[in-house]
Amino acid sequence: MFSEEYRAANDRIKADPALLSQIKQKAGESEKRKPVRPAVLRLTYAAASVALAAVLAVAVLVPALQHKSGPLLGDAETPVPAAPVKTAQTYDDIYSAVMEIYAGRQNDMDGGIFFAEDEVATNAAVDFAVPEAAPEMRQEWKSAAQEIPAADGEIPKEADGAAEGEYSETNAQVAGVDEGDIVKTDGKYIYILRMSCLTIVDPQTMTELCTVPAKINTTEMYIRGDRVVLVGEALQSEVYTDPRTAICVFDVSDRTAPKRLTELSQSGWGAQTRMVGDWLYTVSSYYEYNEPKAETPETFVPTLACGDDLRPMEAGDVCLTEGADSVSYVVVTAFNVADGADFASQRALLGNSSAIYADTDNLIVAGAKTTQDTVSGSDADGAFVRTESVTTTTLTLFSLREGEIGNVASGEVAGTPLNQFSMDEYDGHYRIVTTDDRSTRTIHTDGIDRYDFESVQTSGVYVLDGGLNLVGSLDGLAEDERVYSVRFDGDIAYFVTFRQTDPLFAVDLSDPAAPKIVSELKLPGFSSYLHPYGDGLLLGIGQSADEEGRVQGMKLSMFDVSDPLNVTETQTMKLDYTYSEALYNHRAVLISPERELIGIPVNTEDGREGFAVFTYAEEGFSQLAFIETQSDVWKMRLGLRGLYIGDTLYVCTSGGVTAWSMPDYQQTGSLTLSEIRDEDMKLFVVN
Amino acid sequence: MNEQSQRMNSTAARGYAPPDVDEAYRLYADMVYRIAVLRTRSASDAEDVTQEVFLRYIRRKPELANEEHCRAWFIRVTLNCTNSLLGSLWRARSVPEEELEKLGMTADEPEYEVYSAVLSLPEAYRTVVHLHYYEDLRVSDIARLLRLRENTVKSRLLRARAMLRERLKEDYDVQ
Numbered sequence: 001m002f003s004e005e006y007r008a009a010n011d012r013i014k015a016d017p018a019l020l021s022q023i024k025q026k027a028g029e030s031e032k033r034k035p036v037r038p039a040v041l042r043l044t045y046a047a048a049s050v051a052l053a054a055v056l057a058v059a060v061l062v063p064a065l066q067h068k069s070g071p072l073l074g075d076a077e078t079p080v081p082a083a084p085v086k087t088a089q090t091y092d093d094i095y096s097a098v099m100e101i102y103a104g105r106q107n108d109m110d111g112g113i114f115f116a117e118d119e120v121a122t123n124a125a126v127d128f129a130v131p132e133a134a135p136e137m138r139q140e141w142k143s144a145a146q147e148i149p150a151a152d153g154e155i156p157k158e159a160d161g162a163a164e165g166e167y168s169e170t171n172a173q174v175a176g177v178d179e180g181d182i183v184k185t186d187g188k189y190i191y192i193l194r195m196s197c198l199t200i201v202d203p204q205t206m207t208e209l210c211t212v213p214a215k216i217n218t219t220e221m222y223i224r225g226d227r228v229v230l231v232g233e234a235l236q237s238e239v240y241t242d243p244r245t246a247i248c249v250f251d252v253s254d255r256t257a258p259k260r261l262t263e264l265s266q267s268g269w270g271a272q273t274r275m276v277g278d279w280l281y282t283v284s285s286y287y288e289y290n291e292p293k294a295e296t297p298e299t300f301v302p303t304l305a306c307g308d309d310l311r312p313m314e315a316g317d318v319c320l321t322e323g324a325d326s327v328s329y330v331v332v333t334a335f336n337v338a339d340g341a342d343f344a345s346q347r348a349l350l351g352n353s354s355a356i357y358a359d360t361d362n363l364i365v366a367g368a369k370t371t372q373d374t375v376s377g378s379d380a381d382g383a384f385v386r387t388e389s390v391t392t393t394t395l396t397l398f399s400l401r402e403g404e405i406g407n408v409a410s411g412e413v414a415g416t417p418l419n420q421f422s423m424d425e426y427d428g429h430y431r432i433v434t435t436d437d438r439s440t441r442t443i444h445t446d447g448i449d450r451y452d453f454e455s456v457q458t459s460g461v462y463v464l465d466g467g468l469n470l471v472g473s474l475d476g477l478a479e480d481e482r483v484y485s486v487r488f489d490g491d492i493a494y495f496v497t498f499r500q501t502d503p504l505f506a507v508d509l510s511d512p513a514a515p516k517i518v519s520e521l522k523l524p525g526f527s528s529y530l531h532p533y534g535d536g537l538l539l540g541i542g543q544s545a546d547e548e549g550r551v552q553g554m555k556l557s558m559f560d561v562s563d564p565l566n567v568t569e570t571q572t573m574k575l576d577y578t579y580s581e582a583l584y585n586h587r588a589v590l591i592s593p594e595r596e597l598i599g600i601p602v603n604t605e606d607g608r609e610g611f612a613v614f615t616y617a618e619e620g621f622s623q624l625a626f627i628e629t630q631s632d633v634w635k636m637r638l639g640l641r642g643l644y645i646g647d648t649l650y651v652c653t654s655g656g657v658t659a660w661s662m663p664d665y666q667q668t669g670s671l672t673l674s675e676i677r678d679e680d681m682k683l684f685v686v687n
Numbered sequence: 688m689n690e691q692s693q694r695m696n697s698t699a700a701r702g703y704a705p706p707d708v709d710e711a712y713r714l715y716a717d718m719v720y721r722i723a724v725l726r727t728r729s730a731s732d733a734e735d736v737t738q739e740v741f742l743r744y745i746r747r748k749p750e751l752a753n754e755e756h757c758r759a760w761f762i763r764v765t766l767n768c769t770n771s772l773l774g775s776l777w778r779a780r781s782v783p784e785e786e787l788e789k790l791g792m793t794a795d796e797p798e799y800e801v802y803s804a805v806l807s808l809p810e811a812y813r814t815v816v817h818l819h820y821y822e823d824l825r826v827s828d829i830a831r832l833l834r835l836r837e838n839t840v841k842s843r844l845l846r847a848r849a850m851l852r853e854r855l856k857e858d859y860d861v862q
Contacts (some may be wrong), residue, residue: 002801002851003796003820005797005800005801006798006801006802006805006820006821007820007821008797009792009798009799009800009801009802010721010802010817010821012790012791012792012798013717013720013721013724013790013791014717014719014720015716015719015720016721016734017716018713019716019734019737019738019741020708020709020712020716020741021743022707022738023712023738023741023745024708024745026742027739027742027745027746068860182838195842195845195846196842196846209849217842217843217846218842219836219838219839219842232837233811233843235809243809269721288829305861327798426723441746452745453747454750455747456762463818549752550752579827581827581837584830584831584836585836585837589792603827639838678849678852
């Protein structure tokens, strides 16, 4: 058996016990002495701000509901706009920049940390998009946006006549910007991604129309009329296992026999995508693994492929970001799914992407960066070396115009965003909520070796203009707590931080230069997803906790936000479920305020999986159904999702589909899908 | 109780005291080292990573709620430390046999074939295989540790199994 042999092999691999004494030696006497305080902390700005932030947080948390950022925290806290984005002229420019990064690279492994470590119990993939455009375009977008009903998860249907609310769409962040998922419907058919295969189901007859292999490790898909676009992971070749993101387009005009049309790929994995109209925008992250050779651009520049034709990106498409500290690229491409044969435009950026945000005209890529500053000095205890670590987020704004990716601006804010919901565009301003992690490590080297380590976490809201210059900020909030969820709703930013209790902050951004906290509601537990729910309500999906912050299980909360000055929790419902994908992936949520419907995939304490359906009315939440799905660890049902077409709810997994009448939830149909064959799981290789 | 005193009491109230470094090393060093070997494919890099992980444990004194949290902390920090190594070196793509020998494995042993097949998988695949098959983590936990969507973890795992089945041919039943 594979698993037994693998276990046996690993059991033989053991850490050398002698390492421990070396570790202790390195750590020195740190355990025995207490950290040095004020005299030392004054030496550098970051250390000083740590102390100030600590004082400030106490002040904020008690009654001071209004506090302007700035003076208290001093200049050190104010993010400086990054240098303008420079585009390479030639491959030589890029080669020099890459070699410079390798030469300057710190060997200290701390340099690679983008996430705080005590965050292990919190959120996963950080996902972030950027909006931007010329002001006049933004005006148009805004007026269009005003006609879009409240953000309730429904993207307005195209003008081809489908009645609104007839079928559900993937729960996306921004109206008019589609997000990929593993199960989708166009109101007539259900499309399910299973491993590398696309399966189309006719819900009328509950039959499987086809299952076609895509030969990529599919992660998400989009449906546009008779086109299905699959996005996934692939490898460059069997030998060169460089990660690639592949895009395949199928013509499904015959739903029983999809035809593969196009196959594109770009360097990097971790793709985040959005679709605006027929334009697919794909953002991948790529670590350059190759040894750079000046005469071979593909060893230091990301590549694109169309069919068998693999080519390095043009030098002019590569932005050389100042201060990049590793040879990693963010690759952004545009592709027209209706009639495109190849990428229409592309950009690469030296840097990394932890989240993207997109509206219809702009894309923001946020990349986290840890900066370390080392100073040496001496105090009463002798000579020391002090290293300060600060995390910042570099924001790059690309304009999106009919597939033309323009490069607009860059900026920087303190801290790191949680996910795509941490960012937003409204009224010409970009807003971002971050958690700021700072740490100071002091090593005394005279006589007794000693380590002192201090760290502080705070949260902040930053408002930037169309050029990503900082306009206003409110920081130093919620010391030692992390941001668990964020949702912007017009002028107000709502966000939840958590350690023991759940403060739901409402921040008024109507004056971009002076964000202010207007409400702070404390509850046990936390919400990890917030969704504006009809007029004046905000739904929270999260976990409850006891007074000590121990997580107790799931909960749904409804907040009354009709008066931003006085946000209250109107209803809460504790759920018996232990886990839901909805806690970490908003696309798993089925939500429709008009239908008074909230559906999430859930796991029960005794190991069952299913789709739970709730409704909310003034008297509170009530559960309408728990639809169990077959759960099989080894077969690993992929992608439990619920969707509706008309008055039928369909619960889909990679194993099958069941149909349920709404609102009484009687089963009306069931379909077991064909098995995926081993040979269809083979790795897709680009060339 | 005010915020401040609540916070100070929280560790005691939770009834979990994170282990001292000797105990932590006894509990987690092998786990850390195994993950590091798997990720870096180098015994000496894995030793460096192990040192760094425990140094961080000593220096940062992470606040941990329970044993499970403590274990997750060690896994997460090991992944962090190996991440920066993966990014900083251009590595040979073939499985370095001498590295396996350094780990005390020789080609005529039955485990050797399985372990080197896993090592030959692309990094993203071998990490999920290890966390699932050796550390017995659930897909949802792996997704959170690696900051991936669950579906991506599942499909990587399934695909890794398909690759292993092919590499190991009929000799092993990769389930």
